[in-house]
Amino acid sequence: MCTTSEKYNPYDNVVSTVKHAASLLQYDSSDYEAVLHPERELKVSVPVRMDDGSVRVFEGYRVQHSTSRGPAKGGIRYHQNVNIDEVKALAAWMTFKCAVVNIPYGGGKGGIICDPSELSEAEIRRLTRRFTAMIAPIIGPEQDIPAPDVGTNANVMGWIMDTYSMLKGHCVPGVVTGKPLELGGALGRSEATGRGVMITALNILRALHLPISGTTVAVQGMGNVGSVSAKLLHMAGMKVVGVSDVSGGLYCADGLDIPNIIQYLSEKRGNLLKDYKKENVVHIANEELLELDTVLLVPAALENQIHAGNADKIQAKVIVEGANGPTSVEADEILKKKGIILVPDILANAGGVIVSYFEWVQNIQSVNWSEEHVNEQLKEIMDQAFKSVWDISQEKGTTLRTGAYLIAVKRVIDAKNLRGIWP
Numbered sequence: 093m094c095t096t097s098e099k100y101n102p103y104d105n106v107v108s109t110v111k112h113a114a115s116l117l118q119y120d121s122s123d124y125e126a127v128l129h130p131e132r133e134l135k136v137s138v139p140v141r142m143d144d145g146s147v148r149v150f151e152g153y154r155v156q157h158s159t160s161r162g163p164a165k166g167g168i169r170y171h172q173n174v175n176i177d178e179v180k181a182l183a184a185w186m187t188f189k190c191a192v193v194n195i196p197y198g199g200g201k202g203g204i205i206c207d208p209s210e211l212s213e214a215e216i217r218r219l220t221r222r223f224t225a226m227i228a229p230i231i232g233p234e235q236d237i238p239a240p241d242v243g244t245n246a247n248v249m250g251w252i253m254d255t256y257s258m259l260k261g262h263c264v265p266g267v268v269t270g271k272p273l274e275l276g277g278a279l280g281r282s283e284a285t286g287r288g289v290m291i292t293a294l295n296i297l298r299a300l301h302l303p304i305s306g307t308t309v310a311v312q313g314m315g316n317v318g319s320v321s322a323k324l325l326h327m328a329g330m331k332v333v334g335v336s337d338v339s340g341g342l343y344c345a346d347g348l349d350i351p352n353i354i355q356y357l358s359e360k361r362g363n364l365l366k367d368y369k370k371e372n373v374v375h376i377a378n379e380e381l382l383e384l385d386t387v388l389l390v391p392a393a394l395e396n397q398i399h400a401g402n403a404d405k406i407q408a409k410v411i412v413e414g415a416n417g418p419t420s421v422e423a424d425e426i427l428k429k430k431g432i433i434l435v436p437d438i439l440a441n442a443g444g445v446i447v448s449y450f451e452w453v454q455n456i457q458s459v460n461w462s463e464e465h466v467n468e469q470l471k472e473i474m475d476q477a478f479k480s481v482w483d484i485s486q487e488k489g490t491t492l493r494t495g496a497y498l499i500a501v502k503r504v505i506d507a508k509n510l511r512g513i514w515p
């Protein structure tokens with residue numbers, strides 16, 4: 093992760109953004125103080141029998157930031173840099189994401205400190221099952237519903253569903269979303285976050301009267317969110333000139349062959365862009381990718397990638413945040429001064445949780461939606477949320493991030509206060 097200072101704390105980012113919106117909304121601090129603190133934080137030590145017979149203990153977390161508007165909802169991350177402040181921030185971003193797109197959830201997030209690329213599939217399966225058993229007392233279809241995030245996928249969600257169901261003694265598909273289709277996963281969920289990024293990119297380009305066809309794009313991160321974003325932006329007629337993953341970036345001025353790159357990455361677990369070879373494709377460093385002279389930049393990797401140390405070098409005219417928290421508060425200010433338009437994470441990457449909501453609705457009602465229906469409903473919610481954020485930002489003269497938080501913070505604070513503090 094790029095950091096400019098030892099002190100970067102993503103949860104401080106959330107607190108300062110929420111306080112700013114709450115003060116613009118003229119709430120008193122007593123109205124919003126509770127929203128600045130996660131409702132519940134669970135830390136677990138997860139013992140796992142490794143393939144060589146040894147036992148390793150992994151640290152894991154599940155944080156429920158808010159359940160004022162509904163059950164907690166949010167992904168589970170497997171990454172070596174997971175820490176409690178990151179999970180708290182990710183959980184809080186979920187609260188405001190669900191609020192800005194107006195789906196009936198609060199926010200939660202989980203994580204395990206581990207490097208999944210160093211674990212075998214069997215070790216990941218044992219880690220997941222034990223972790224699930226340890227967080228089982230606080231999750232459930234009506235309490236807290238996990239989903240995929242960095243380093244986890246549909247298979248991991250399937251193991252969570254199975255472990256939880258075994259503990260309950262019956263099948264509970266609604267405990268987790270992003271499952272394999274065979275286990276009650278929703279058609280369209282695996283592409284939903286990237287599809288939402290594409291819908292948002294088209295919306296912002298149209299709002300700014302910028303063309304779509306041939307528009308240059310750079311995408312940071314080629315995992316679930318980045319690769320689907322790159323694919324759908326490419327299919328929409330844009331020219332994706334740069335992509336990157338943890339190993340480095342690729343650049344081609346005439347546009348990269350995105351389907352070929354995705355095919356290469358999916359051929360074998362562990363394939364990385366640094367080993368990709370094709371005529372006219374140059375290898376670049378991750379920092380260079382972010383600084384490419386493109387119309388659109390989609391950071392879709394991790395937090396704090398655009399920070400006070402590099403924000404001034406960003407040349408893109410528009411940023412659509414596919415990742416959670418890729419831009420620091422300091423960087424936001426610098427980008428604003430440079431006139432760069434940024435569509436914030438809580439709006440731009442909400443496609444995933446929206447289709448997770450559809451998955452949960454299908455699971456608890458035992459019905460199946462077609463992919464076409466899922467995609468239509470997703471577009472309707474994304475378009476409506478974009479319009480609300482665009483309109484309020486225009487009306488109040490704020491950035492789109494502040495506009496999104498004006499809507500989301502009001503919904504969360506009002507729900508919390510309507511429920512009241514008991515006793």
Ligand SMILES: NC(=O)C1=CN([C@@H]2O[C@H](COP(=O)(O)OP(=O)(O)OC[C@H]3O[C@@H](n4cnc5c(N)ncnc54)[C@H](O)[C@@H]3O)[C@@H](O)[C@H]2O)C=CC1
Nearest residue numbers: 241242243285313314315316317337338393415416441444
């Ligand atoms: N999976 C989902 O449905 C959702 C994910 N997100 C967010 O999107 C971001 C990406 O998540 P996923 O795609 O699911 O994760 P993933 O694990 O599928 O992919 C992560 C990608 O980022 C790359 N990466 C890591 N460090 C990098 C660096 N320093 N520079 C360039 N690339 C780097 C990895 O190589 C990989 O290609 C995260 O911030 C996540 O919280 C947000 C909404 C939903």
Ligand SMILES: O=C(O)CCC(=O)C(=O)O
Nearest residue numbers: 166167239241444445448
């Ligand atoms: O699908 C979900 O429930 C949450 C996905 C997620 O973790 C996110 O939006 O950051």
